[in-house]
Amino acid sequence: MIKVFSTAALLILTLGANAQSVELCIAPVDTFDSALLTSDNKIAVSSLNAQLIQNQTALFNGDVVITSSDAIINADLAQIDDNGRLVKANGDVLYRDSELEVQSQGVEINSQLRLLQMQDTEYQLKGIAGRGSADLLSLSGEQGLRLEDVTFTTCPKGGEDWKMSASEILIGKDSPFGEAYNTKFFLGGVPVFWLPYFAFPVTAERQSGLLFPNIGSSTRTGIEYEQPLYWNIAPNYDATFSPRIMTNRGVQLKTEFRYLFAQNQGELQLEYLPKDIDTASQDERYFYRYMHQGKLSDNWNLNIDFSGISDDNYIVDLGSDYYNRADTHLYRQLGVSYYSESLDFSLQFRDFDVVGDHPDVYRALPEMKLNYAADLGSVIDFNLASEAAYFENSLNTQPSAFRVHVEPSLSIPYQRAWGELLAEISVLQTNYEQELPDGYVGSLEERVSRTIGQGRLFGSLIFENAELLQDSEFLVSVEPKAQYLFTSFEEQDNIGFYDTTPLLTTFSNLFRGQEFTGLDRINDNNQFTLGATARLIDAQNREKLVVSIGQIFYLRDAELNSSIRDNDRSALAAEFDWQVNQRWFLHSDIQVATQTKKVERSSVATEYRIDDNRLIQLNHRYIRDLSGEEINQFGVSASWPITNNWHWVGRWYRDAELSRTTESFMGLQYESCCWALRVTYQRNLSNRFDDAGFRSTNEFDSGFGLQFIIKGIGSRKRNSDILEQGMFGYRQPYVLN
CATH class of the missing domain: 2.60.450.10 (Lipopolysaccharide (LPS) transport protein A like domain)
Known part of the structure; x- marks a missing residue:
């Protein structure tokens, strides 16, 4: 047979x-x-x-x-x-x-x-x-x-919404392709396409050919049509070429090349528009990105992420599959790293393609980090954290610097089921060689040596009690924690800011003991931090309710000029997560100034969810002062099936401070067993840059998209479903366990 x-x-x-x-x-x-x-x-x-x-x-x-x-x-x-x-x-x-x-x-x-x-x-x-x-x-x-x-x-029998027919199909022995003659494609019984001849793959592996097109329109691009062509070069190589016709811009070519090996993988994307007819100069515009992840050996890894664009408005005008219009930096990183049980080492070159008016960004070319950990007997742990980095700026008026940091520490950890105790002492030694620009006038010095001592005592306890709540047995866990931190003072106005910015006062940052990221500023401390976390855990060991609250109490005023302290205690920071039942979720975090009793920052999100396709989320964000502006925004995101075949998603965000809608999106999808139609509309701030490199906050962009899918005859490999499009930026507010 x-x-x-x-x-x-x-x-x-x-x-x-x-x-x-x-x-x-x-x-x-x-x-x-x-x-x-x-x-x-x-x-x-x-x-x-x-x-x-x-x-x-x-x-x-x-x-x-x-x-x-x-x-x-x-x-x-x-x-x-x-x-x-x-x-x-x-x-x-x-x-x-x-x-x-x-x-x-x-x-x-x-x-x-x-x-x-x-x-x-x-x-x-x-x-x-x-x-x-x-x-x-x-x-x-x-x-x-x-x-x-x-x-x-x-399609099921009796419901042939689409079908194809051919007078003859031939598949030669051991041939990877078949040949079809006089082929017709039908939609709803109506012939819509005819080919006298075409070849097609006959193996289960990926094969070269046309993918489904993308059709859409926006005020930026006009009516556009993108037709991807997939090329299966080899089992571990492939490429996609996507000509994109835009009535307002011209013809763009988007390409993607991918490779995959046992221990290495990477992607190369190139996008090129030879002449943008919507600009007065009709300049060429381009985007490129190369990403590689791989192992050099069992302990050594190599990572590359390198991107660039022709101009500040490229992503705003033409879009991107990898960045969004709010981004101000495109990564350019090359790094190798080594990992072992006691020693970690990394060497990174961190550069950026800066978007907009941000010329004073520092690059780390290179940055080396080495961490070593060892046990000194059965009680004391030794840890050495070290870093060496060279920072340079594209502006000749800004200094550059070479920084070496060494931080040895001794700690006595004590951990049990009922809690944790930790005593730790550290020495933070940092040396700077700063190259000051000609004619520089300021407080920076060419050579700076900074030595700071630090001691920390940390303790936490865990109290658990099984309680009968709402006729179900829950475990109530209360975890108070306290920390005393002392950090010696040394003035640092003679050091520039290279990778350092102030931290937010969130609950997770209270026990860091540091008010800044990076190493250019290390604040002096003499303070207690008190906090507590309460949890409600059900019989399946799932957290149903988590409440955290904490505050820092300063025993003396900060001497560091860059410190942001203005009273004897920090803002009160709290976080709240509650799964009310199987369908209702609530998340909130808040920081309240203790002197004025005013809310400095807050965010609230509540969600009603039946399943992954049926949900409604309301959220609000408030910041009293962000670069001199007050942020007061609220929004709603929703996804809901209308019938078995029709599905609707949408999102809407409004700025209460400026009394305007900042973003809106609506998507409607019809999906049957064998085909789907998706229509989307969106309107949002364009975020375009002017000639001086500043973003516009008053221009809006709108557009629609159309996508038709015939199931079983191929698919656009980066097509996301309508839920993913409509809920872009969506996060479930309760993400414990």
């Missing part, structure tokens, strides 16, 4: 390039039991009646079952001639193998000629939604597969 449909099944599986799995709307046929097959290429036949004629011909009728090493055939009548070399069956023939099931009026198998033929077939694939028919199916061991008057669809 010749196994017929293995090739045919693979044909249907990958009619489109880079095809992805589809939703199963056609119920797959029963799993094929390969244990029922015969071995050693033998044929077994059973029936209600059998007749043997002159030891040459065998006739079978009534519930005939023909079993071979590849397939099982059920029929009303069967005839076997020439000692099993010729098999004929007819009358409600059912062919089954491991990949599909076929109904036919007759089948003929000639094992000597290695030929199988079936007439008036209807097939259904196993494991995926795919079915069709063919008037004649012929499979030759020498020439391959031939199908006449064949159809294919992923």
Whole structure:
């Protein structure tokens, strides 16, 4: 018996390039039991009646079952001639193998000629939604597969929203491609596309070909059409070329090259618009990005992330799959790192392609970090943190600096199930070599040596008690914690700011003991920090409620000029997460100034969620002073099915301080078993830069998108569903456990 449909099944599986799995709307046929097959290429036949004629011909009728090493055939009548070399069956023939099931009026198998033929077939694939028919199916061991008057669809029977038909399909033996002649594509029974000839892949692997296009419109680009072409170069190499036609901008080419090895992977993206017809100068515009992640050995890693654009408004005008319009820096990083049980080392070159008016950004070229940890006996731990970095600025009026930092520390940790105690002393030694610009006037010095001592005592306790709340048993956990921190003072006005900015007063930052990121400023401390976290844990060890609150109490005023302290205690910081029930979630964090009793920062998010597709989230963000401006914004994000086939998503954000909507999005999707239509509309701040490099806060951009998907014939590899588009930036407010 010749196994017929293995090739045919693979044909249907990958009619489109880079095809992805589809939703199963056609119920797959029963799993094929390969244990029922015969071995050693033998044929077994059973029936209600059998007749043997002159030891040459065998006739079978009534519930005939023909079993071979590849397939099982059920029929009303069967005839076997020439000692099993010729098999004929007819009358409600059912062919089954491991990949599909076929109904036919007759089948003929000639094992000597290695030929199988079936007439008036209807097939259904196993494991995926795919079915069709063919008037004649012929499979030759020498020439391959031939199908006449064949159809294919992923829609259920009686609901063929789309289908394709061909007068003839040929698949040569061992050929990775098939050939289709006189092919028609139908939508709702109406022919919409015709091809006299096309070739298609017939293996389950990715194959080269056209992907689904993207169609849309916006005030920035006009009407646009993007047609991706996928090229499967090798099993571990591929590329995508996407010409993009924009009525307001011109023709752009977007390309992506990917590679994958056992221990390395990477991507290269290039986008090029030779002439932007929407600009007065009609300059060329481009974007590039290269990313690599890999291992050099068991302990050594290599990471590269390098991006660049032609101008500040490229992402705003043309969009990006990797950055958004609010970004001000594009990464340019090259680094190697080493990891072992006691020693970590990294060498990084950190540069940026700066977007907009941010010329004073410092680059670390290079930055080296080394951390070493060891046990000094059974009680004392030793840790050495060190760093060396060279910072330079693109502006000649700004200083550059070489910084070396060494921080040895000794600690005595004590951890038990009931809590934790830690005593730690550290020495923070930093040396600067600062290159000051010509004619510099200020407090910076060329050589600075800074030595600071620090001591820390930290303790936390865990109190647990099982309580009966709301007729369910919960575990109540209360974790008070306290820290005393002393850091010696040394004035640092003679040091520039290279990688240092103030930290926010959040609960997680209270116990850091540092008011700045980076090392250019280390504030003096003589302070206590008190805090507590309470948890409500259910019987499945899931946190249902978490409340944290804390504050720093300063025992003396800060002497460091850069310190942001203005009273004897920090803002009161609190965080709150509550899963009210299976559908309601609430998250909030807040910082309240103790002197004025005013809220300095806050965020609140509440969410009603039934499942991943049905949710509504309300959120609010408030900042009293951010670079001299007050931020007061609120928004709503929602996703909700209208019917079984229709789905709606949307988001809306409003700035209460400026009394205007800053962003709105709406998406509507129709999805059936075998096709989907997605329509989106959005309006948001354009964030364009003017000639001086400053962002505009008054211009808006709007546009719509259209996406049509036929399931089972390939898919745009970066297409996200409408929920992902509509909920961009969405975060579930309660993300514990």
